[in-house]
Amino acid sequence: MSATAATGRDEAGSVLNHALLGQIGLTPLVELVRIPAGVRVLAKLEGRNPGGSVKDRAARSIVIEAIRSGWLPSRRLLDATSGNTGIAYAMLGAALGFGVTLCVPGSASPERRRILRAYGAEVIETDPTEGSDGAILRARDLLADKPDLYYYADQYGNPANPRAHEATTGPEILRQLRGRPLDLFVAGLGTSGTFVGISRYLRRAAPHVRRVSVEPDGEFHGLEGLKHMASAIVPPIYDPSLAHEREAVVTEEAQEMTRRIAREEGLFVGLSSGAALVATLRAARKTGSGTAVVVFPDGGDRYLSERFWGAA
Numbered sequence: 001m002s003a004t005a006a007t008g009r010d011e012a013g014s015v016l017n018h019a020l021l022g023q024i025g026l027t028p029l030v031e032l033v034r035i036p037a038g039v040r041v042l043a044k045l046e047g048r049n050p051g052g053s054v055k056d057r058a059a060r061s062i063v064i065e066a067i068r069s070g071w072l073p074s075r076r077l078l079d080a081t082s083g084n085t086g087i088a089y090a091m092l093g094a095a096l097g098f099g100v101t102l103c104v105p106g107s108a109s110p111e112r113r114r115i116l117r118a119y120g121a122e123v124i125e126t127d128p129t130e131g132s133d134g135a136i137l138r139a140r141d142l143l144a145d146k147p148d149l150y151y152y153a154d155q156y157g158n159p160a161n162p163r164a165h166e167a168t169t170g171p172e173i174l175r176q177l178r179g180r181p182l183d184l185f186v187a188g189l190g191t192s193g194t195f196v197g198i199s200r201y202l203r204r205a206a207p208h209v210r211r212v213s214v215e216p217d218g219e220f221h222g223l224e225g226l227k228h229m230a231s232a233i234v235p236p237i238y239d240p241s242l243a244h245e246r247e248a249v250v251t252e253e254a255q256e257m258t259r260r261i262a263r264e265e266g267l268f269v270g271l272s273s274g275a276a277l278v279a280t281l282r283a284a285r286k287t288g289s290g291t292a293v294v295v296f297p298d299g300g301d302r303y304l305s306e307r308f309w310g311a312a
Contacts, residue, residue: 015097023049024056034264039289043277047298052298060088062155062158062164076100076149083108087112093120100121101150102116102121103135105130107224155193157235161191162200165193166197183208185202188213188275192237199239199242210283212246212283213246216275222251222255226275245283251271254274270299272297
């Protein structure tokens with residue numbers, strides 16, 4: 001082995017030993033007790049990750065593979081994001097020493113954009129009417145223009161995204177149940193990595209569990225981070241065959257449920273969590289009894305500028 005290769009390997013090993021990487025995951029699984037469901041509902045609180053969302057897991061997986069492959073930290077990480085994965089990238093870039101450039105829809109909440117800039121990321125805002133698809137196309141244009149400058153992380157097509165959840169989130173859920181049976185699993189579809197990865201694990205480890213995916217009810221919606229698959233650029237990592245059922249949720253339903261989660265359960269979560277719980281309650285009515293696990297992707301502090309919080 002050459003001295004250069006050995007030095008590169010040693011530097012990568014040093015970066016990958018950073019303590020922050022070990023703080024991602026092992027999030028709480030908390031029972032909801034006041035919102036009637038007909039089944040026992042446990043929420044996986046992914047907002048408790050150090051970067052504040054479920055996307056820390058995918059970002060860690062993507063970044064580790066890029067470092068091991070030699071792409072980082074010599075290049076800038078480039079990706080499209082509605083906010084949470086970008087925040088995770090920016091956090092890791094600041095900690096591990098690589099630059100981050102993110103294409104973000106102008107519709108992303110101001111809180112998310114401020115957090116990105118606080119970590120030192122370069123933020124390129126794209127047309128808010130084009131949502132995450134417009135951000136994806138802009139990122140691809142940047143890569144085509146300067147291919148030697150960027151490592152394109154491509155969270156929507158990178159298999160490291162669902163692998164993170166297959167390897168960590170799925171096993172965590174079953175361990176936290178401590179042998180109690182699981183009947184229903186629910187998660188939203190954005191990149192689809194969370195749902196796909198956990199569902200792959202459950203299909204092997206607990207194949208009897210009904211797996212339900214959640215998405216907005218139409219192309220024009222207010223559910224940041226979620227995709228209406230029929231009208232969007234479908235992520236290459238998405239596998240629709242993993243869902244036994246798909247639930248479509250109206251933005252206003254998700255807003256009302258998000259307020260209820262805060263006021264009745266004491267959990268301050270984001271809109272995608274409200275949407276996921278709406279879908280969980282629908283699916284639970286069909287089950288009638290048993291235990292459901294629903295993923296709450298992030299906290300509500302990233303959406304405080306949204307007017308629905310002030311509603312009665």
